[in-house]
Amino acid sequence: MKRDARHLAIAIVAVCAVLVLAFILAAPGTAGEEPAATVRTITDMDNRTVTIPSEVRTVVITCCGGAAQELAALGVGDRVVAQPKKCTTERLYTVVPGYRTRPDVGSFDEVNVEEILKLNPDVVIGSYYAETGNSRIEAAGVPVVRVLTGRAGVEELKQEFLMLGQVFGREERAERLVAYWNETLARIEAKLADIPESERKRVYYMMSTPLKTEGLGAWGNDMIHAAGGINVAGGIDQKVIRGGYEISAEELVRWDPDVIYVQSSMKDYSSPACAFVANPQFETIQAVRDGAVYPCPVGTFWWDRPAPESPLGILWLAQKLYPDRFADVDLADGATKFFREFYDYDLTDEEVESILHPTPISIGM
Numbered sequence: 001m002k003r004d005a006r007h008l009a010i011a012i013v014a015v016c017a018v019l020v021l022a023f024i025l026a027a028p029g030t031a032g033e034e035p036a037a038t039v040r041t042i043t044d045m046d047n048r049t050v051t052i053p054s055e056v057r058t059v060v061i062t063c064c065g066g067a068a069q070e071l072a073a074l075g076v077g078d079r080v081v082a083q084p085k086k087c088t089t090e091r092l093y094t095v096v097p098g099y100r101t102r103p104d105v106g107s108f109d110e111v112n113v114e115e116i117l118k119l120n121p122d123v124v125i126g127s128y129y130a131e132t133g134n135s136r137i138e139a140a141g142v143p144v145v146r147v148l149t150g151r152a153g154v155e156e157l158k159q160e161f162l163m164l165g166q167v168f169g170r171e172e173r174a175e176r177l178v179a180y181w182n183e184t185l186a187r188i189e190a191k192l193a194d195i196p197e198s199e200r201k202r203v204y205y206m207m208s209t210p211l212k213t214e215g216l217g218a219w220g221n222d223m224i225h226a227a228g229g230i231n232v233a234g235g236i237d238q239k240v241i242r243g244g245y246e247i248s249a250e251e252l253v254r255w256d257p258d259v260i261y262v263q264s265s266m267k268d269y270s271s272p273a274c275a276f277v278a279n280p281q282f283e284t285i286q287a288v289r290d291g292a293v294y295p296c297p298v299g300t301f302w303w304d305r306p307a308p309e310s311p312l313g314i315l316w317l318a319q320k321l322y323p324d325r326f327a328d329v330d331l332a333d334g335a336t337k338f339f340r341e342f343y344d345y346d347l348t349d350e351e352v353e354s355i356l357h358p359t360p361i362s363i364g365m
Contacts, residue, residue: 042166045156046128046146056122056168062111062137063087063127065149066307069300070161071125072096073177073308073342074170081119091355092300095343109133113140123167152306153222154185161308177308177342184311185226188318191325192228201321203229204257204287205304210279211252212244219306227317232257249281259321260287263304264295264358294320297356299335300343312338316356331356 041049059079061067064087071077077096084107093100105115108130116124117140126134128146137144145167147160158178165174205213205220214220215236224231232255236245282288296304296313303313312335319326332352339345347355 042145042163044128044146045148045152045160045163048146050123050143050145052143052145052167053122058119058121059168060105060116060119060121060124060142061087062105062107062116062124062133063130063147063149064107065127065147065151066301066305067125067147067149068092068096068099069307069309070147070164071168072099072300074161074164074168074173075344076168076170079168081121082116089298089300091298091351094351095300095339095345106133111137113137116140116142125164148306150219150306153219154181154226157306157310158182173342180338180342181311184315188226188228188315192318192322195228195322197230201229201258202232202255203227203317203321204232204252204255204260206260206262207244208263210282211247211249213247215245218244220304223304223310223314223317226314227321229259229317229321253282253285256285257287258290258292260285260293261304261317261320262293262295263302264298292320295358298358299339299355308342309335309338 038054039051040054041051044050057079058081059071059076060081061071061083064084068077068080068083068087069092071080072092072095078098080096080099080102082103082105083099085104086107088099103115103119105112105119108127109132111130111133113136116137121142124134124137124142124144126137126144126146127149129149129151134144134146145164147164148156152160158181161174161177162171165171203224205224207213207220213233213236215231215233217237221231221234224234233245233247287293296302297316299309299312301307301309303309303316312331315326315329315334316331319329319331335352335355336347339347
């Protein structure tokens with residue numbers, strides 16, 4: 001009898017020991033299991049260390065400059081819970097239908113912090129130069145990841161893609177996008193490598209009006225250079241100027257570019273290219289005499305601005321500058337493949353046509 005009682009006591013102690021050990025191993029922070037991380041840090045495009053959730057499920061965008069397009073290209077457009085309406089195109093709404101119904105909580109320094117807090121986003125994507133707006137959002141307890149919003153060069157934009165890939169756990173997709181950029185730009189460079197500087201086409205980039213352009217340090221200059229051209233406004237150092245540089249009609253006539261390409265409106269695809277043709281002030285310019293004045297294509301964003309589709313814009317411009325060298329390039333096929341791979345969207349033939357040939361509308365000076 002005593003032996004049975006002793007055996008029972010030993011069994012009870014053994015069971016208790018097993019239960020205690022199981023509890024210890026299951027408890028967070030013990031040797032049995034590492035505690036799950038709730039936050040992590042990334043370095044944004046303003047070179048700031050930002051603490052963000054380990055998994056970013058919801059995001060508010062408070063800037064233009066291609067941010068919404070970048071998230072679409074990374075396949076995380078469905079995580080956007082608010083974004084500025086003025087930064088979108090009908091094409092972007094088609095690619096990411098959810099964007100159409102997302103609320104607008106402001107942009108840059110004009111943001112509605114109260115509305116942002118109601119949405120309870122994990123992070124906000126903001127412009128690196130919207131210090132006032134960003135500070136207000138951060139003071140309310142929401143981390144802001146800063147992006148370059150149209151102020152990036154080629155290498156900086158590739159870095160931005162990789163950074164956003166880290167934020168959203170889409171590193172592989174971001175790397176594929178950067179690889180596409182590298183391959184496309186290398187392909188263009190190889191076709192133009194033997195053209196001496198003296199024979200390169202001289203190019204003028206027209207922004208919102210015929211006398212507004214971009215010089216050194218701006219994307220327009222980078223785009224022209226990558227396409228194998230020489231920017232006639234390249235002598236203007238624009239590193240500290242935002243939104244373009246105003247020149248005189250006399251300067252433009254004196255520069256006498258071989259080719260002019262113009263910014264097309266995001267909303268209605270209008271183009272003031274005809275302002276050059278109709279204005280006798282510009283009739284002596286070589287590009288006008290040759291009919292080499294072209295409205296730039298528009299996809300989910302302007303192809304003449306820094307955004308995921310920019311290599312297609314550079315390829316388009318290179319083809320306009322040196323048609324013989326790029327006769328084998330099917331830009332329509334390239335656009336179709338890009339949209340399929342990075343936006344998970346199949347363009348129709350009609351959509352490709354409307355991207356490559358935005359309808360010009362006559363407007364005044």
